[in-house]
Amino acid sequence: MAKLKKRVNDMEAFRRMLATQDLKATPQRIAVHEVMMEKVHASADTVYDAIMEKGGCKITRASVYNILSGLADAGIYARRMTSSSKMLFDVNAYRHIHLYDTRNHELMDIEADDLLAAADMGIRRRRFRGYKIDDIEVHILCHPTRKKLI
Ligand SMILES: [Zn+2]
Incomplete structure (x- = not known):
């Protein structure tokens, strides 16, 4: 029987991964990762809405998408296409x-x-x-x- 698995990286591991890719740990990237650690799989819109709900970080919807895409391009996150043609980002890139x-x-x-x-x-x-x-x-x-x- 398959077991449900929920492995997410902690914030320190995320900061180390950013450093290896020469990416700065900006408040916007940290805000995106905080939401991704909680949701594991999410669309850019879902991440944006969650950041807005929490407050405390100025970011545009386009910036959230660009950050998620950049993290996927760097191999830190993965892109997952659902059968309903929705693009989700996955904090577990393995x-x-x-x-x-x-x-x-x-x-x-x-x-x-x-x-x-x-x-x-x-x-x-x-x-x-x-x-x-x-x-x-x-x-x-x-x-x-x-x-x-x-
Ligand atoms: Zn996954």
Whole structure:
């Protein structure tokens, strides 16, 4: 049985990663990462709204998008495209499988290295005429079987 996994980097690890990429730990990047540590997977709009709700940091919606994109380009975050064509950023840049909640449009990390290895073995040896595989991402589409507790 796959276990739910929620691994996020702490702020000191984030600062060290920024330094290795010659990126400054600006108040805006720190505000974005604070939200990402809490949400794990989020769109630029979600991150912007959460920063505005908290207050205390001046930032535009475009800047939030640029920061998230820059962090993804630097390999600190990852980009995840959902089946509803929504771009989410993932604070966990390592390869992992997601459960995608099709009702709430949320991604959850699951620890299932055996499934990832099986998908790799089954797909990487296949040939798709005219295409070369760049990467394999596995999103398991699902919906909750219980109502959320309020
Ligand atoms: Zn993830």
